Amino acid sequence: MSTKEEQTLFDASEITVSMGPQHPSTHGVLQVKLKLDGERVIDAECVIGYLHRGVEKLGEAQTYGQFVPTLDRMDYIAAVSNCLGYCEAVEKLLSVTAPPRAQYIRVIMTELNRISSHLLWLGTHAIDLGAVTVFLYCFREREEILKIFENYCGARLTTHMFRIGGTQYEIYEGFQDQVRAFVKDFPKKADEYETLLTENRIWIGRTRGVGVISAKDAIDMGLSGPSLRGSGVEWDLRKAKPYAVYSDFQFDIPVGEHGDTYDRYMVRLEEMRQSARIVGQAVEKIPDGPLMAKMSKIIKPPIGDIYHSIEAPKGELGYYIVSDGSTQAYRTRVRPPSFVNLQSLKRMVAGHMVADVVAIIGTLDIVLGEIDR
Amino acid sequence: MDFAIDYILIPFIKIFIVFNVVAGVVALLTLAERKVAAWIQVRLGPMRVGPYGILQPLADGIKLMLKEDIVPAGADKWIFTLAPVISLVPAFIVFAVIPFGPADAFTIMGHKVGYVITDLNIGVLYVLSISSVSILGIILGGWASNSKYPLLGALRSAAQMVSYEVALGFSIIGVLILAGSLSLVKIVEAQKAAGYWYVFLQPLGFILFFACGIAETNRAPFDLPEAESELVAGFHTEYSGFRFSIYFIAEYASMIVVSCMAVTLFWGGWLRPFPNVHILDFLDAIPLAPLFWFAAKVVVFIYAYLWFRWTWPRYRYDQLMKVGWQWLLPLAMANVIVTAVLVLLLKG
Numbered sequence: 028m029s030t031k032e033e034q035t036l037f038d039a040s041e042i043t044v045s046m047g048p049q050h051p052s053t054h055g056v057l058q059v060k061l062k063l064d065g066e067r068v069i070d071a072e073c074v075i076g077y078l079h080r081g082v083e084k085l086g087e088a089q090t091y092g093q094f095v096p097t098l099d100r101m102d103y104i105a106a107v108s109n110c111l112g113y114c115e116a117v118e119k120l121l122s123v124t125a126p127p128r129a130q131y132i133r134v135i136m137t138e139l140n141r142i143s144s145h146l147l148w149l150g151t152h153a154i155d156l157g158a159v160t161v162f163l164y165c166f167r168e169r170e171e172i173l174k175i176f177e178n179y180c181g182a183r184l185t186t187h188m189f190r191i192g193g194t195q196y197e198i199y200e201g202f203q204d205q206v207r208a209f210v211k212d213f214p215k216k217a218d219e220y221e222t223l224l225t226e227n228r229i230w231i232g233r234t235r236g237v238g239v240i241s242a243k244d245a246i247d248m249g250l251s252g253p254s255l256r257g258s259g260v261e262w263d264l265r266k267a268k269p270y271a272v273y274s275d276f277q278f279d280i281p282v283g284e285h286g287d288t289y290d291r292y293m294v295r296l297e298e299m300r301q302s303a304r305i306v307g308q309a310v311e312k313i314p315d316g317p318l319m320a321k322m323s324k325i326i327k328p329p330i331g332d333i334y335h336s337i338e339a340p341k342g343e344l345g346y347y348i349v350s351d352g353s354t355q356a357y358r359t360r361v362r363p364p365s366f367v368n369l370q371s372l373k374r375m376v377a378g379h380m381v382a383d384v385v386a387i388i389g390t391l392d393i394v395l396g397e398i399d400r
Numbered sequence: 401m402d403f404a405i406d407y408i409l410i411p412f413i414k415i416f417i418v419f420n421v422v423a424g425v426v427a428l429l430t431l432a433e434r435k436v437a438a439w440i441q442v443r444l445g446p447m448r449v450g451p452y453g454i455l456q457p458l459a460d461g462i463k464l465m466l467k468e469d470i471v472p473a474g475a476d477k478w479i480f481t482l483a484p485v486i487s488l489v490p491a492f493i494v495f496a497v498i499p500f501g502p503a504d505a506f507t508i509m510g511h512k513v514g515y516v517i518t519d520l521n522i523g524v525l526y527v528l529s530i531s532s533v534s535i536l537g538i539i540l541g542g543w544a545s546n547s548k549y550p551l552l553g554a555l556r557s558a559a560q561m562v563s564y565e566v567a568l569g570f571s572i573i574g575v576l577i578l579a580g581s582l583s584l585v586k587i588v589e590a591q592k593a594a595g596y597w598y599v600f601l602q603p604l605g606f607i608l609f610f611a612c613g614i615a616e617t618n619r620a621p622f623d624l625p626e627a628e629s630e631l632v633a634g635f636h637t638e639y640s641g642f643r644f645s646i647y648f649i650a651e652y653a654s655m656i657v658v659s660c661m662a663v664t665l666f667w668g669g670w671l672r673p674f675p676n677v678h679i680l681d682f683l684d685a686i687p688l689a690p691l692f693w694f695a696a697k698v699v700v701f702i703y704a705y706l707w708f709r710w711t712w713p714r715y716r717y718d719q720l721m722k723v724g725w726q727w728l729l730p731l732a733m734a735n736v737i738v739t740a741v742l743v744l745l746l747k748g
Contacts, residue, residue, distance in 0.1 A: 042548060044548050044549070044552075065555075066552065066555075066556075066717050066718075153713065156713040156714060157620060157621065157623070157712070157713040157714025158711070158712060158713040158714075159437075159441075159710060160437075160440055160441050160710050160711055162441075163441035163442065163443060164441070164442070167442060223711065224713070227712065227713065229621055229712055229713045229714070229715055229719075230713050232715070232716070232719050233713055233714075233715075233716055233719075380716055380717055380718060381552065381631070381717075382624075382714075382716045382717060383716065
């Protein structure tokens with residue numbers, strides 16, 4: 028790529044730095060071509076596609092049931108959410124509903140996954156800004172969540188947690204105690220992260236006023252999830268278009284004011300606490316009953332199409348499925364939150380310093396597996 | 401003959417000892433860094449090499465020695481090779497004037513031997529000037545790598561040096577006014593005569609000195625020249641193997657220098673706590689008491705260095721400049737003026 032030589036201060040021409048795809052802070056194989064005037068960013072261009080595996084196309088070549096594990100590899104940090112969104116979309120297409128017991132297990136697992144996803148975000152975001160210790164504190168709690176996952180289904184990361192029509196596994200013995208213990212401890216642990224960051228002058232200096240995006244711009248760009256709520260828009264699909272059994276639970280939607288990196292940090296921290304609150308309510312009233320809805324073993328949805336979206340940890344995760352009446356989808360399209368959120372990077376970094384670029388990539392909470400699919 | 405013993409034999413023995421001790425401490429420091437980091441981060445740190453991982457520095461050293469030595473194709477080969485050495489040498493030769501104990505501690509066969517290699521009458525100036533050469537190595541290394549991230553690291557380093565060197569110099573002047581000498585030995589002796597450590601008279605001066613010292617040694621939260629999350633590894637991105645470890649050793653040696661200077665200028669050097677309370681004289685009876693007190697104080701500052709690094713985020717480039725020019729420098733200047741006026745009024 029050749030850039031036009033532009034004269035800048037001191038008659039020095041700008042330099043182009045290729046940040047990534049091998050770079051410690053691009054959170055995967057993202058390449059950002061930065062045009063710099065000294066340390067100031069003039070322009071940034073994202074190059075994606077290094078992790079493209081054709082997930083959507085695979086959805087046309089595999090049966091509905093076979094495709095579910097593949098989805099865990101999109102946003103591998105929040106595999107449970109990916110699974111939930113797709114299972115619900117196909118269930119909608121089939122006009123079946125998962126039984127309440129399965130729904131409750133789904134909510135518990137998805138919310139635990141949201142906490143673990145946000146913990147990973149917080150840890151890596153803090154490392155990007157030079158605070159290394161927070162990362163290990165976050166992983167300490169994340170480990171507890173992954174242990175619950177492991178006990179439940181045998182896998183920690185790519186879990187394949189649910190099935191179309193319900194869940195496959197019964198909760199294990201001691202599940203409720205383990206979850207209760209986690210939910211009880213978690214708010215204290217979240218306070219611990221805050222002692223390291225929230226009132227730290229350097230942290231505030233690095234995040235306040237960095238990567239500001241107004242509510243209007245955020246909506247125009249299609250941002251969703253904490254990146255949108257940081258700008259003060261109270262939009263959460265769990266409340267706006269309740270799916271699963273979220274309408275059964277009490278929880279708040281935290282929103283920011285200024286739409287900067289600090290607000291998004293506060294929003295995500297509060298979201299973790301709210302998720303713990305949801306889990307706490309759900310685990311106390313798991314109903315009895317079957318785990319799978321009554322449906323045929325061979326999944327053959329009627330001809331038609333469906334769009335179903337859920338609130339994944341990173342934003343709105345949508346699935347658009349076109350069925351031609353066979354056992355395989357005619358077309359599967361994923362609306363990944365990271366992909367849409369990433370497009371605001373260019374606007375957010377303009378005029379900032381190099382160090383802010385990593386802060387902004389961090390605050391958008393992107394996962395390249397999901398962007399490239 | 402006496403001349404040869406006084407000016408060649410004794411200094412050489414001292415240099416040999418100091419050099420090896422410092423090198424050993426640097427090795428231990430790499431382990432300390434990992435252990436302290438681990439304890440802060442609720443984990444164990446190195447545990448495999450030797451009991452509690454104490455042989456880890458050795459394993460690290462061997463590993464780095466055996467690594468392939470890469471010089472990038474477009475690099476300026478001579479400067480690329482020379483730069484780490486330029487960074488390392490000043491960090492070590494500064495120890496020539498650091499007083500680890502009294503300058504005339506004991507007499508062996510009619511020759512006075514002290515705990516300092518040479519008591520230079522302009523010791524403070526010597527330390528300031530030599531240690532600023534160290535940063536030249538970083539700038540040259542970043543420039544010679546012929547790569548963009550190291551270049552940005554080197555530029556940051558140059559800017560950082562200019563901003564913090566000034567405030568560092570000013571923060572010391574308060575002590576110099578009180579002690580009336582540039583000799584590090586005399587400064588400690590003045591503290592002994594006064595009966596208190598200068599940190600109690602110059603608390604602001606000390607805080608400014610240590611803050612600038614951290615910036616001078618490129619340590620967190622001022623570690624911008626090598627900010628790994630932004631500039632990959634900053635100025636030493638292209639360095640590998642033992643060349644990389646030379647930079648590493650230089651950084652740790654500089655940390656020890658700043659800690660030693662902080663102890664000497666502000667915390668009474670080799671003096672025990674409460675040097676004027678005679679009831680505590682028995683504290684001086686422990687063997688090598690001056691060395692013990694000196695080392696103990698230095699360890700505190702080294703620990704502070706590690707503690708800061710593993711708890712605080714990193715400043716941004718422009719914020720670093722702002723802190724340097726808008727806060728540290730004016731405060732340091734104010735400190736000098738207030739000290740001078742008070743000394744004039746009180747001692748008149």
